[in-house]
Amino acid sequence: MKDDLFEKWMEAGDIRTFPAGTVLLQDGSYIRSVPVVLSGVVKVLKQNDEGREILLYYIQPGESCVMSFLGGLHEEKSKIKAVVEEDADVLLIPIDEVRRLIREEYGFIEFMFRLYHRRFEEVLSVLEAVAFKRMDERLLSLLHKKVLLNGSPQLQITHQQLADELGTDRVVVSRLLKQLENEGVVQLGRNRIVVMKTSP
Template structure:
């Protein structure tokens, strides 16, 4: 495993060596659930390859996408839950085939004591996730659904580095917390405006 792929932000080789020594690597297929809501957090995930989507679910089973975790990043929600011996408030799902390094909670505490820069890594993640959550709140509160849909498609294309998304209208609706008929209508409107091209379970950003 490449040490440089472990963390996005600048950290010393010593920390990366410790992460490899303390952690356990697991692989997940696209669509696999990595962390369920209300489950106790036993270890902190660091994405080595691939990406994860973090979702919040309401009592009726409706979901909304909060943010993505990319290679070199970790889940700040997991950090907070682990430090307070609390249950998870989110669900994490593999957005694509991914490889994740899991660091046991007690080892995370050791790293915090031994390496102050590890705390800096956590604060940087916290800042990034906080900004992303503010963006979600802003979109829900102030933006129309057509803007949210186009923003989502653009972000998804940027994440996958592919202009074509393989997603159903139902999947898009679930990610945005809306109805499938709304997504289908807006996608057809966006196609008429020359923003996207629609295919069978495919959406191409133009």
């Protein structure tokens, strides 16, 4: 992201700080602004009618949410849920300003198209994992991803949170984590998991 372009985006929106756990965008709500993450991490999930969720992708610093971008432009209700994973500073650009940036700033469109391509590949990876990978493989892959995002092998997370992101039941995740602990892959504590082997 070029500095001169980013400065124009900063002028178009407001920067807000959100603690971990904050829901930035609720499934079924109207999209009023497009988030650009400046620091921290935001996770994007898909929720079904029963309330079960599955992780689609993470938004890291310097990235935005293409789903909110497209939904906001078409004045549609959100089809995803966005939750702050780590305390985050987020630039919120109102939809009217997004429309102006599309008209006036080619760099903004280019930025969103690059992100769209990346997110499409990530969502395909999720579909592939759900269709073809065992749950233990998916769990281990998620743990490795979180280690990379957090920059630490020690994760403050519950079994229920992992189950929610994988779209499965807590008892399944607890059983698989115990199996991984017996294999020396992880070390379990209260709301804490230490990943002993960090290579996927």
